[in-house]
Amino acid sequence: MKIIVPVKRVIDYNVKPRVKSDGTGVDLANVKMSMNPFDEIAVEEAIRLKEAGKAEEIIAVSVGPAKAQETLRTALAMGADRAILVETDAEVEPLAVAKILKAIVAEENPGLVILGKQAIDDDSNQTGQMLAALLGRPQGTFASKVEIDGDSVAVTREVDGGLETVRLAMPAIVTTDLRLNEPRYASLPNIMKAKKKPLDSKTPADFGVDIAPRLKTLKVSEPPVRQAGIKVPDVDALVAKLKEMGVA
Amino acid sequence: MKTLVWVEHDNASLKDATLATVTAAARLGEVHLLVAGSGCRAVAEAAAQIAGVGKVHLADNAAYEHGLAENVAPLIADLMADHDAFVAPATTTGKNVAPRVAALLDVMQVSDILSVEGEKTFTRPIYAGNAIATVESTDAKLVITVRGTAFEKAAATGGSAAIEDVAGPGDAGLSSFVGAELAKSERPELTSAKIVVSGGRALKDAATFEEYIMPLADKLGAGVGASRAAVDAGYVPNDYQVGQTGKIVAPEVYIAVGISGAIQHLAGMKDSKTIIAINKDEDAPIFQVADIGLVADLFNAVPELTGKL
Numbered sequence: 001m002k003i004i005v006p007v008k009r010v011i012d013y014n015v016k017p018r019v020k021s022d023g024t025g026v027d028l029a030n031v032k033m034s035m036n037p038f039d040e041i042a043v044e045e046a047i048r049l050k051e052a053g054k055a056e057e058i059i060a061v062s063v064g065p066a067k068a069q070e071t072l073r074t075a076l077a078m079g080a081d082r083a084i085l086v087e088t089d090a091e092v093e094p095l096a097v098a099k100i101l102k103a104i105v106a107e108e109n110p111g112l113v114i115l116g117k118q119a120i121d122d123d124s125n126q127t128g129q130m131l132a133a134l135l136g137r138p139q140g141t142f143a144s145k146v147e148i149d150g151d152s153v154a155v156t157r158e159v160d161g162g163l164e165t166v167r168l169a170m171p172a173i174v175t176t177d178l179r180l181n182e183p184r185y186a187s188l189p190n191i192m193k194a195k196k197k198p199l200d201s202k203t204p205a206d207f208g209v210d211i212a213p214r215l216k217t218l219k220v221s222e223p224p225v226r227q228a229g230i231k232v233p234d235v236d237a238l239v240a241k242l243k244e245m246g247v248a
Numbered sequence: 249m250k251t252l253v254w255v256e257h258d259n260a261s262l263k264d265a266t267l268a269t270v271t272a273a274a275r276l277g278e279v280h281l282l283v284a285g286s287g288c289r290a291v292a293e294a295a296a297q298i299a300g301v302g303k304v305h306l307a308d309n310a311a312y313e314h315g316l317a318e319n320v321a322p323l324i325a326d327l328m329a330d331h332d333a334f335v336a337p338a339t340t341t342g343k344n345v346a347p348r349v350a351a352l353l354d355v356m357q358v359s360d361i362l363s364v365e366g367e368k369t370f371t372r373p374i375y376a377g378n379a380i381a382t383v384e385s386t387d388a389k390l391v392i393t394v395r396g397t398a399f400e401k402a403a404a405t406g407g408s409a410a411i412e413d414v415a416g417p418g419d420a421g422l423s424s425f426v427g428a429e430l431a432k433s434e435r436p437e438l439t440s441a442k443i444v445v446s447g448g449r450a451l452k453d454a455a456t457f458e459e460y461i462m463p464l465a466d467k468l469g470a471g472v473g474a475s476r477a478a479v480d481a482g483y484v485p486n487d488y489q490v491g492q493t494g495k496i497v498a499p500e501v502y503i504a505v506g507i508s509g510a511i512q513h514l515a516g517m518k519d520s521k522t523i524i525a526i527n528k529d530e531d532a533p534i535f536q537v538a539d540i541g542l543v544a545d546l547f548n549a550v551p552e553l554t555g556k557l
């Protein structure tokens with residue numbers, strides 16, 4: 001069985017994003033970029049399934065600029081077998097990413113596609129569900145446990161009320177939540193080896209997918225800033241404040 | 249514009265998240281509701297009473313009992329032939345179902361809206377709420393999820409909408425429900441509580457979290473939340489997590505205990521009316537957003553506070 005893992009290059013989660021003064025977006029010049037954290041979890045899960053003998057090949061896919069190669073090399077260094085870069089400098093929306101992934105799935109026939117639940121830049125939380133719809137396949141979103149059993153997969157999902165388990169006929173789409181696993185770091189020898197692993201380059205046009213955006217961004221602005229308030233010296237002063245507010 | 253609003257429920261009662269979603273939908277036009285479930289007529293009857301609702305579509309079928317996206321998305325897509333916008337709360341249910349509907353309709357979803365600015369224009373948070381984008385949809389139909397804390401709740405009573413049964417395509421045969429472990433708590437629900445007390449990594453372990461956070465929460469009648477670090481370390485279950493990728497809360501008072509204030513945590517609580525932070529590190533970033541800060545060791549300060557309330 002093959003597993004496809006879509007990985008997105010995003011601003012590093014440790015960096016505080018700054019809105020550009022002209023209101024066109026967020027300043028990404030000279031900002032540290034990394035693999036979307038949920039996608040690291042997806043890569044890790046695929047590797048664990050391979051190590052457990054449930055999968056033979058892991059293919060990492062990224063839609064993005066030439067620099068997204070670095071993200072794919074990270075996936076390869078972690079343990080993916082090969083990579084596909086669908087290169088474009090345009091910002092590609094989840095619906096178009098899902099269409100590209102659908103075309104790649106048609107070529108590769110994976111048993112699972114494991115995506116992150118959400119990209120921490122657009123915070124859309126859509127691509128996996130859209131891909132599942134386009135393929136007419138089941139979806140196990142926000143996964144904290146994935147267990148393959150024959151031709152089905154049991155996915156435990158993090159939901160608002162707690163946890164829920166669903167059983168999906170394979171091929172299936174899974175999106176990862178934070179507690180699915182803890183991604184490994186790539187070792188230096190594996191980083192070296194990853195440089196020799198195959199990385200295919202394609203474009204959206206190769207798959208006949210129209211990536212023209214459906215949403216027009218009219219403006220990007222700073223959220224209202226909160227002013228830091230006061231510090232109270234001790235618990236008594238805090239209790240007094242709470243009483244003033246009518247809370248205690 | 250005719251909207252179709254996803255009613256969040258557990259087949260017995262309607263969830264609060266529905267009400268803020270109705271308010272957002274009403275800004276767009278006529279509000280129709282969809283109650284999809286099994287043995288859920290009581291929910292439809294409650295939904296029909298929400299103020300301002302024009303019609304309730306009731307799809308009562310065993311296939312819809314657990315809201316499996318594979319089964320409900322085609323039902324919604326069919327109903328969308330007669331509606332212009334599908335509007336769901338940005339809960340885990342809404343986030344699971346709505347994008348599947350959007351793709352079936354070949355529409356780009358607008359996620360987690362904060363406001364309705366025009367017929368097809370909305371604001372939404374990006375980059376963990378560190379930026380707010382104003383976006384305009386160019387699609388013929390809209391698919392939207394709504395941030396519950398950003399809209400007032402519609403009145404739960406006062407309406408008298410008609411209930412119309414709809415059949416829908418039923419079981420897609422792709423997925424089945426195995427089981428759920430749902431947290432049961434006597435405390436107010438996190439996303440609707442007026443006061444929230446949250447604990448972080450500093451709480452050490454599950455027993456310590458219980459010993460220090462719960463009595464304070466109980467004294468205040470508060471809901472209980474946590475940082476990701478506290479959830480990952482197993483102090484409390486996943487449904488306590490507040491943040492960019494957990495729950496979004498905006499209570500009257502949010503008390504952060506032993507939480508540093510990472511941007512991913514702030515994303516989930518910085519719209520709270522008053523933020524109180526207890527942290528022993530005076531440079532902790534949480535103090536940059538806190539209205540009232542107490543620099544102290546929580547293991548002394550929290551029991552003292554609980555005792556004095």
Ligand SMILES: Cc1cc2nc3c(=O)[nH]c(=O)nc-3n(C[C@H](O)[C@H](O)[C@H](O)COP(=O)(O)OP(=O)(O)OC[C@H]3O[C@@H](n4cnc5c(N)ncnc54)[C@H](O)[C@@H]3O)c2cc1C
Pocket residue numbers: 013037038120447448449450474475476477478489490491492493494495505506507508509510511512513516526527528529532544545546547
């Ligand atoms: C993709 C991604 C998504 C994420 N999503 C979320 C999310 O939704 N929600 C979330 O919360 N985090 C999220 N995080 C994690 C986030 O980056 C932080 O790691 C996390 O919020 C830290 O939790 P914490 O503040 O409890 O722990 P720490 O950062 O370790 O802070 C502990 C604090 O406790 C204080 N302290 C220690 N001992 C005491 C004491 N005795 N008395 C008083 N104070 C004390 C310390 O001074 C410190 O400030 C996410 C991260 C990633 C990468």
Ligand SMILES: Nc1ncnc2c1ncn2[C@@H]1O[C@H](COP(=O)(O)O)[C@@H](O)[C@H]1O
Pocket residue numbers: 005006007008009036038039042061062063064092094097114115116117118119120122123124125126127128
């Ligand atoms: N440009 C992209 N390239 C590869 N994978 C992507 C891309 N955009 C989104 N994804 C995948 O879809 C997931 C959800 O993203 P989103 O729907 O944008 O929040 C991510 O975690 C990735 O796994």
